Structure formats: structure tokens, C-alpha cells
Amino acid sequence: MPSWSRRHVLSLADFEPWEYDTILQTANSFREVLSRRTKKVPTLQGQVVTNLFFEPSTRTRSSFELAAKRLSADTLNFAPGSSSLTKGETILDTAKTYLAMGTDLMVIRHQESGVPQAIATEMDRLNSGVGVLNAGDGQHEHPSQALLDLFTICAQLDANQPCLELLQNKKIAIVGDILHSRVARSNLWSLTASGAEVHLAAPPTLLPQAFADYVKDTPLERKLFVHWELAPALQNADFVMTLRLQKERMTGNLLPSLREYHQQFGITRDRLQQCRPNVKIMHPGPTNRGVEITSDVMDDPEMSLIAEQVTSGVAVRMALLYLMGGAKS
Structure with missing residues (x-):
């Protein structure tokens, strides 16, 4: 298969069949890791994964957080109710604040369609190298x-x-x-x-x-x-x-x-x-x-x-973070 080079995962509309198979095979490897007594691997050690969830979520947010920790990444979790959004800060400024903290990967969920794409565009404009993963936006995609x-x-x-x-x-x-x-x-x-x-x-x-x-x-x-x-x-x-x-x-x-x-x-x-x-x-x-x-x-x-x-979700999100983190490096 070709090597993975996709920095952002915002939609599946342009996915190639080999990309699906790459994710399936990688997730299967991580499923085996999750069955071990020691469930952590050092794959993303030193990288920072930020979960920017602007709307409520139980499964998706917890799954991404656990996936990042299983890959030994550092995690930052955003809560809109206690953030500077309540003081008038824009979403893009919030994302850039986390960028300044050293974020490598951003996982974004928002009630409006297009927000992850907007943040990904801004990260590319800044030549940040940050990967953006859409964790659900409006009525667009998940x-x-x-x-x-x-x-x-x-x-x-x-x-x-x-x-x-x-x-x-x-x-x-x-x-x-x-x-x-x-x-x-x-x-x-x-x-x-x-x-x-x-x-x-x-x-x-x-x-x-x-x-x-x-x-x-x-x-x-x-x-x-x-x-x-x-x-x-x-x-x-x-x-x-x-x-x-x-x-x-x-x-x-x-x-x-x-x-x-x-x-x-x-x-x-x-x-x-x-x-x-x-x-x-x-x-x-x-x-x-x-x-x-x-x-x-x-x-x-x-x-x-x-x-x-639910169980598969952790392995698949580990695969996504691993592949995107590898593409970044």
C-alpha cells in the first residue's frame, strides 16, 4: 500500500480504498495491543493531542482521550462552558491558543458544519503542521x-x-x-x-x-x-x-x-x-x-x-491518531 500522507481527516468523501484498508489493518494491530496486560505503546510519546469538543459527547470524547493516552501522547481537553469563549474569544483564536501550547493533533467536534475544516485551513495557513480530525460537525460528517x-x-x-x-x-x-x-x-x-x-x-x-x-x-x-x-x-x-x-x-x-x-x-x-x-x-x-x-x-x-x-472505537481512533501523527513527523 502507499504510505499514509493525509494530515487531516475531515470527511470520507475523498477516501481511497487503500486508505480504508490501511486504517482497518492498523486498528486490528492496536486491538491486539488493547488485549494485552500492558495496553500502552510509546508511538506518540512527546506529542500533544487536544480534544476541542464544543458540544456534549460521552463516547467519542472518552474514546479519543483513551486512544491518545494508549499511544502515550499528552492530552489537553477543552470545555466550552469554562473557556474564554464565554468572554468573546473566537473559535479560531481558541485553536491558535492550543497551537501555541504545542499541540500536534486537534480532535474537533462542533454543532455547526464546517468548523473542523475552518480550523484545518487556518492551521495550514499558519504552516503549523498540525493535523485536524473531525469528531463530528453539525449535519456534515463523523x-x-x-x-x-x-x-x-x-x-x-x-x-x-x-x-x-x-x-x-x-x-x-x-x-x-x-x-x-x-x-x-x-x-x-x-x-x-x-x-x-x-x-x-x-x-x-x-x-x-x-x-x-x-x-x-x-x-x-x-x-x-x-x-x-x-x-x-x-x-x-x-x-x-x-x-x-x-x-x-x-x-x-x-x-x-x-x-x-x-x-x-x-x-x-x-x-x-x-x-x-x-x-x-x-x-x-x-x-x-x-x-x-x-x-x-x-x-x-x-x-x-x-x-x-464502543470497543472498536478506541482501536480505530488509535489508528487514526497514529497514522496522522506519523504523517506530521
């Missing part, structure tokens, strides 16, 4: 979540050699609030790049027809299908990913009620009978139990990969 989802699926298919080609012609259903989901947008790039069939299912108010063309005009042949009913998406599916209803982002009456949504699109054990017998269930979290998915499905260790997604 690359590391999609990469850990990809790794979770591929490791399920082959624990020793997870790679992109394992997903060729597999059927993956993504169900839920796709309109507001940055996770879905990133997953559309990564999963269709693998050759998988991706079927989206949601009410029309949460799944505009425009998503049918979301990944078009790329060199790869991508298979993306849109459904406004659940049954055709689940039919013979190998994996089902359900998404949280992001009520905090909904500006209108997009759903009659949560009860009606569950009746039509909630993932239940009965509905999963339409899938392949060994179907696996995923959810990026946090989960609204009894709305997007029933508790008996979510907690079934034979069916649910939700805990594996």
Missing part, C-alpha cells in the same frame, strides 16, 4: 464513527484480516433519522466504497429523495437505495444499523409521535425475521430504548454489536 463501524463489521466477518473486500455484495440497512445524521453521511461513503449494498429506510420527512444521489459522481461503483418503508430494507439484510432520532435538531413536526415511529420503523425481534438468520445489529449511540430499537434486541449478545462498536 468520519471516525463510520470507520469504527466499518472495522466492527469487517472484524465480524474475519477477525484476523479485516479488509474492505469482505463487504462485497453484503446488504446493510441503515434505519432512522438519516436527515440529521452525520454518522449516516460518513457511513454512506465508507460502506458503498466497500462494494456493499446500502439500503436507507425512514419516513419521507427524515429521508429526502436527494439521498439517492448522495454518493454519485465518484470513480467507484456505489450501490445506494432509498426506502420509505422498513420491510424492503430489512429483506435479507446482513447488518442493520439503526440511528437515534435527533429531536434536538428537528425544527418542525417531522414525526406524528415516537410511538408511531416505533410502530413503523422500530427494530424488533419479529421484524428482524426478514433479515438473514445471522443478522447483526448496530447503533452509534446514544440509544432511545423502545423507540429505535427494543431492549431485548439491543442487549442480545448473539445479535447486537453495539458493545463491540
Whole structure:
């Protein structure tokens, strides 16, 4: 494979297949490291990773912080409520303050789309050499979540050699609030790049027809299908990913009620009978139990990969920080 040279990871739209495989193989190595008694490696010793999280997060922030510490990096954590933002400081000035402290890698999450890109552009203008990793911006993308989802699926298919080609012609259903989901947008790039069939299912108010063309005009042949009913998406599916209803982002009456949504699109054990017998269930979290998915499905260790997604997140984020840190040096 070519050597990694990508300084920033802001979107998966321009990722090459070999880059996905590089991340999958690197994450698999780190997964082995995390199974040891001594879980630290000195790979990023002396480097500083700053987590700039401008909106609340549990899984992503904790996962990045642990990943950096497992690589022996020093970490700085930003909390907007106790920062100089409350005194009128701009986001770019905040980023430059951390740059002056010696930051090498910035992990950025913001409720507005484009903030990580703006900070990356400023870091490049200053010729700082700092790498920027998008940890979720508005309704744009969430690359590391999609990469850990990809790794979770591929490791399920082959624990020793997870790679992109394992997903060729597999059927993956993504169900839920796709309109507001940055996770879905990133997953559309990564999963269709693998050759998988991706079927989206949601009410029309949460799944505009425009998503049918979301990944078009790329060199790869991508298979993306849109459904406004659940049954055709689940039919013979190998994996089902359900998404949280992001009520905090909904500006209108997009759903009659949560009860009606569950009746039509909630993932239940009965509905999963339409899938392949060994179907696996995923959810990026946090989960609204009894709305997007029933508790008996979510907690079934034979069916649910939700805990594996969280575990995979540390290994994948270690891989990203390692590759970006190596590109910097």
C-alpha cells in the first residue's frame, strides 16, 4: 500500500480504498495491543493531542482521550462552558491558543458544519503542521464513527484480516433519522466504497429523495437505495444499523409521535425475521430504548454489536491518531 500522507481527516468523501484498508489493518494491530496486560505503546510519546469538543459527547470524547493516552501522547481537553469563549474569544483564536501550547493533533467536534475544516485551513495557513480530525460537525460528517463501524463489521466477518473486500455484495440497512445524521453521511461513503449494498429506510420527512444521489459522481461503483418503508430494507439484510432520532435538531413536526415511529420503523425481534438468520445489529449511540430499537434486541449478545462498536472505537481512533501523527513527523 502507499504510505499514509493525509494530515487531516475531515470527511470520507475523498477516501481511497487503500486508505480504508490501511486504517482497518492498523486498528486490528492496536486491538491486539488493547488485549494485552500492558495496553500502552510509546508511538506518540512527546506529542500533544487536544480534544476541542464544543458540544456534549460521552463516547467519542472518552474514546479519543483513551486512544491518545494508549499511544502515550499528552492530552489537553477543552470545555466550552469554562473557556474564554464565554468572554468573546473566537473559535479560531481558541485553536491558535492550543497551537501555541504545542499541540500536534486537534480532535474537533462542533454543532455547526464546517468548523473542523475552518480550523484545518487556518492551521495550514499558519504552516503549523498540525493535523485536524473531525469528531463530528453539525449535519456534515463523523468520519471516525463510520470507520469504527466499518472495522466492527469487517472484524465480524474475519477477525484476523479485516479488509474492505469482505463487504462485497453484503446488504446493510441503515434505519432512522438519516436527515440529521452525520454518522449516516460518513457511513454512506465508507460502506458503498466497500462494494456493499446500502439500503436507507425512514419516513419521507427524515429521508429526502436527494439521498439517492448522495454518493454519485465518484470513480467507484456505489450501490445506494432509498426506502420509505422498513420491510424492503430489512429483506435479507446482513447488518442493520439503526440511528437515534435527533429531536434536538428537528425544527418542525417531522414525526406524528415516537410511538408511531416505533410502530413503523422500530427494530424488533419479529421484524428482524426478514433479515438473514445471522443478522447483526448496530447503533452509534446514544440509544432511545423502545423507540429505535427494543431492549431485548439491543442487549442480545448473539445479535447486537453495539458493545463491540464502543470497543472498536478506541482501536480505530488509535489508528487514526497514529497514522496522522506519523504523517506530521
